[in-house]
Amino acid sequence: MTALAQHVAIERRAAARARSFRSYSPAKIVGYALLVFAAIMTMMPFLWMVSTSFKTDQEIFRFPLSFVPDGFEWQNYRDALNAPDAGRQLINSLIYAGGSTISNLVFCSMAGYALARMQFAGRNIVFALVVGLLMVPAQSQIVPVYLIVQKIPFAGGNDWLGSGGTGLLNTYWGMILPTAATPFGIFMMRQFFTRIPMEYEESARLDGASSFTIFRRVLLPLAKPSLAVLGVLSFQSAWNEFVWPLILTSQRDMATLQLGLQLLQSGPDARWNVVMAMATLITTPVILAYLFAQRHVVDGAVSSGVKG
Template identity: 80%
Template sequence: MSTATSDAQSVAPVSAASRLAALRPVAEAVVGYGLLLFAAFATMAPFLWMVSTSFKTDPEVFRFPPSFVPQGLVWQNYLDVINAPDTGRQLINSLIFALGSTASNLAFCSLAGYALARMQFRGKTLVFALVVGLLMVPAQSQIVPVFLIVQKIPFAGGNDWLGNGGTGLLNTYWGMILPTAATPFGIFLMRQFFTRIPIEYEESARLDGARPFTIFWRILLPLARPAMAVLGVLSFQSAWNEFIWPLILTNSRDMATLQIGLQLLQSGPDARWNVVMAMATLITMPIIVVFLFAQRYVIDGAVTSGVKG
């Protein structure tokens, strides 16, 4: 009898411990997913509030306590933005700036990254060190020097060969695009990706008589589609959301971008915040579309390129 009792007492703690061990992964999963859901909500809450406010009426915007869900969908706020006299021009300016900056980054950064990764030349290590060093220089500290360079470009905007007498590239599309035509991050990204491509591809093409640019254009660049997609998305996003540089460079409403138009719309005591949020929502949509479109190509390029990440 005593033996059976002792066996039962020894089995009970073991069973409890096994149950706790079985519940531990479930508890960890619940905590982990809970933290992820909280982080996702904290990230999406400002965007959802912006979209919600864009559908509210004027009195509903200032109602206290505020309501997260609008009482109705007021599409007139979006029509007011679309029918504004400067919106079309601002959209064209933003597209020219963003697409020009993206295309130039893809071209120049890929060429510079290929040269730093594959070609041998004197001062290569120093050049790469300068590129890495520029990553640590704040962009705000470069605004004044870049502005003076753009203003003093010879033979542009009425300047003489010394860069005096005119306005240079101020208040022009070239003035907006050229300072963002190549970025240190883009060069670093492409260089790091090219170094991970097996050298056998290049050696095989060189044995067939291919020149360096042919190897770059026909072999390495198709393999670099994932990096090109990432660089394109980041370049477009950076130029599309840029506010300070177009504001400083331009001095007319005809050259204003959507970001400047958003600032003009919310300035003054009579600003309609539901219309402001509607414009902010419309400005955000192209970034989301570009990201979703490029995400498929990033995955497809990583699968079909034959290069392990």
């Protein structure tokens, strides 16, 4: 017995030595060099974006092109911010992303709670429906969603049958509603609520609390990390969204920053340095939000997406 244990221990130590020896092997060094190379290549577009945003008009067309700008041409940022409707687009983007985020937090957590912890007829059907809708390609629905948003009754001059007016086209409601709850969000919150032990709400129920009170006072506070993930993901997806705002708005004053950037780039007098300044300004908030919530986002993607 002891001899066997000793033998195993010796072999383990030998294996450990072999491993630590291997950690300095040429293969490891090449591997690490590849990793560094991949990281540099991945960063390249961002680095060019930032460096170009600080270049003057002449520098952009110089040959050979220099990676490092001669100086900091802050005027590009001023020009980007002074682009027609830029301020308006920022407000539109904030309202759209903020509205979509808040509604996702509220509606998905409520639905997820009901699916995870309540008993009611049809629960399995509803859950199967949510999982099934995860597979529906949202972008293939752009035509009917446009027509549905246009035909919402009593909105935008519509009669009760939904005809006659423009419905919710060119409104914040029209932009937010199609993204106000997602199958992914419901699924994620359901997965989270399923894992919380039942004891938490049983004691509250014994005290005579209602379902809503239990949800609001007991479970939501526990769900803060998951809500942070859902919030960041919802904000990111609405802030970055392009297709919905593109088809649901036709008026310039309802355009979001993403539409604005596209208009700025495709305009007749587009300047790459100003376009890159605008791209930098749009990209930064999302990256900062991610860096703040990083741990939660990665953990949340892990627990909701794969482990099921």
